[in-house]
Amino acid sequence: MPAFDSTATALLLPGARLADRDTARFTRGSVEKAKTMVRDFSIVTLEEFRSTIGHAEPPTVSRPLLALWHAAKENWGGAHQIAQEIDDADGAWVHAYLHRKEGDLGNARYWYQRARQPEATDSLDDEWTRIAAALLALGIRD
Numbered sequence: 001m002p003a004f005d006s007t008a009t010a011l012l013l014p015g016a017r018l019a020d021r022d023t024a025r026f027t028r029g030s031v032e033k034a035k036t037m038v039r040d041f042s043i044v045t046l047e048e049f050r051s052t053i054g055h056a057e058p059p060t061v062s063r064p065l066l067a068l069w070h071a072a073k074e075n076w077g078g079a080h081q082i083a084q085e086i087d088d089a090d091g092a093w094v095h096a097y098l099h100r101k102e103g104d105l106g107n108a109r110y111w112y113q114r115a116r117q118p119e120a121t122d123s124l125d126d127e128w129t130r131i132a133a134a135l136l137a138l139g140i141r142d
Helices: 028-038 046-054 063-072 076-084 089-102 105-115 124-138
Strands: 010-012
Touching: 046 063, 046 124, 063 076, 063 089, 063 124, 076 089, 089 105, 089 124
Parallel strands: none
Antiparallel strands: none
């Protein structure tokens, strides 16, 4: 179970370091909601997430991470369907990656702009890792 600091404003996942970039801020009224959001969240590292790719069932993670999980399993259609249903910058970033992976660079460029991310020029594997690490650093399931 995640630990909450004494002011009830920061959520810390097990194994996470307390730093501004690792801290999710909540008002006192949203602490119970935050506890519910992370109750079953057990993946906190990139290595743990990556290790689930060999499993038949996906881990309990955010929708953007779930899309990346399907992409890593070469299920582009499933990954794309999930990414299309996410209407935020994280979903757009994964969506951009998926279109880059399929070779549709014009469409990928559009989604990078929607995600407010620079167009990727590194390898697809490196981009997948970068996106997954950034999403895991958020530490909150949707």
